[in-house]
Amino acid sequence: MFDKLMAAQQKAEEIKKRLDTISVYGEVENGLIKVTATANKSITAIHINEDFYKENDVEAIEELLLTAINKALTQAEMVSAAEMQNATKDMMGGLGGLFGGGR
Template identity: 70%
Template sequence: MFDKLVQAQQKAEEIKKRLDTISVSGEAEGGLIKVIATANKEIKSISIDPTFHTVAALEELEELLAVAINKALQQAENISQTEMQAATKDMLGGLGGMFGS
């Protein structure tokens, strides 16, 4: 049983490392604002097209930036959930043998 817990912990670490290598993005205003993040929900970069920056009001820019960040983070959450569900399924499949299934 302890071995299975150690394996689960190792699997979780592997998933975290893999999620760090997956990039997701969020855009607003037709791509004029772009946010890149990892699937671990760490923002890596934010880019704002200079033409948009010069004509946009600060409040509008802030709102659209929040939209782009939230889109990137939602993609990251979806990928993270998918990875964790797959790992849980694998782990539970392995635990089934412990109970005579």
């Protein structure tokens, strides 16, 4: 039983590491502002087109930047949830013996 729990914990760590390698994006205004994040919801890059930056006021840029960040984080959440759901299916299959389901 302990071995299966340790394997589940190791699998969770592997998923976390894999999520760090997956990039997701949020962009607005056809890519004039683009935010890159990992699937672990860590922002890794922000790009604002220089001309767009010069032609707009700070308030508009800040609002669009927040929108792009939230889009990236939403994408990260979706990828993370899908990865966790797949891992949970795998782990539950392997833990079936703990609950009397496997022999």
